[in-house]
Amino acid sequence: MPELPEVETSRRGIEPHLVGATILHAVVRNGRLRWPVSDEIHALSDQPVLSVRRRAKYLLLELPAGWIIIHLGMSGSLRILPAELPPQKHDHLDLVMSNGKILRYTDPRRFGAWLWTKALEGHSVLAHLGPEPLSDEFSGTWLYEKSKRKKTAIKPWLMDNKLVVGVGNIYASESLFAAGIHPDRLASSLSVEECCRLAQTIKAVLLRSIEQGGTTLRDFLQSDGKPGYFAQELQVYGREKEPCRVCGTPVSAGKHGQRSTYWCRHCQR
DNA sequence: CAGGCAGCCTGTCGGC
DNA sequence: TGCCGACAGGCTGCCT
16 A cells, blocks of 8 residues: 555654654554564564664664564554554554654554564565665666566556565556656657656656655555545546546556556557 | 566445 | 445565
């Protein structure tokens, strides 16, 4: 579910409540997530939080003894709440903080993860990730160089974490619309100009969504419990048969793999 | 090796 | 009203 803007929104929301506070302990109500919650997280005690960072769609809590790696999966969200608030059905894990608050993890589908590592370097979930989309390393040149021999459709390829991280199913469709590129185009067919335009629109769409607090379709909540507001600005995602906001042509929908894709057949070539 | 897709889970929605 | 299948923001791992 959450793509980069939702994860970054969560990071910004929780950071001021965690950094400078101490984790007293964790309450794990259901540790059966994508992988079992690490033993070290069950055993946490009196660990100050040094920083809250993000790499791709992973949130990283830096503690003196190591790092908590959090992934929100498809339906996860994190909220800062008063410690006494009773948990509900899918509230699987709390970090109980020294400042009277808790960081509560909610995830109906349990595709998320809470892992522990002493060092980030070389950890299996982080080791093979491509560049951050908002970094200078991710550019039209990078896209073009990587695309030359790629015989995959551009849309599913944008979601390949080895190419660039953080672009999921919503923002792949939205970025291609903004760049005027048809999602079925083979990656190898893109010109260097198109790659530059696409890299630029990916950055712009992600930045705008972060400004709006991400996209809430059903589950996602910002850490204060509010939804993200970028859903109102979606151009094509989830808008099958509705008029294109630019030209009025009904929005098309299809599949790449098992994932829905949306596009405007007039604006995207 | 690249590409495609099943599977992990629960909830919701639409059609019959 | 109820049942059943399809689908949902991600990612790994197995198969061709």
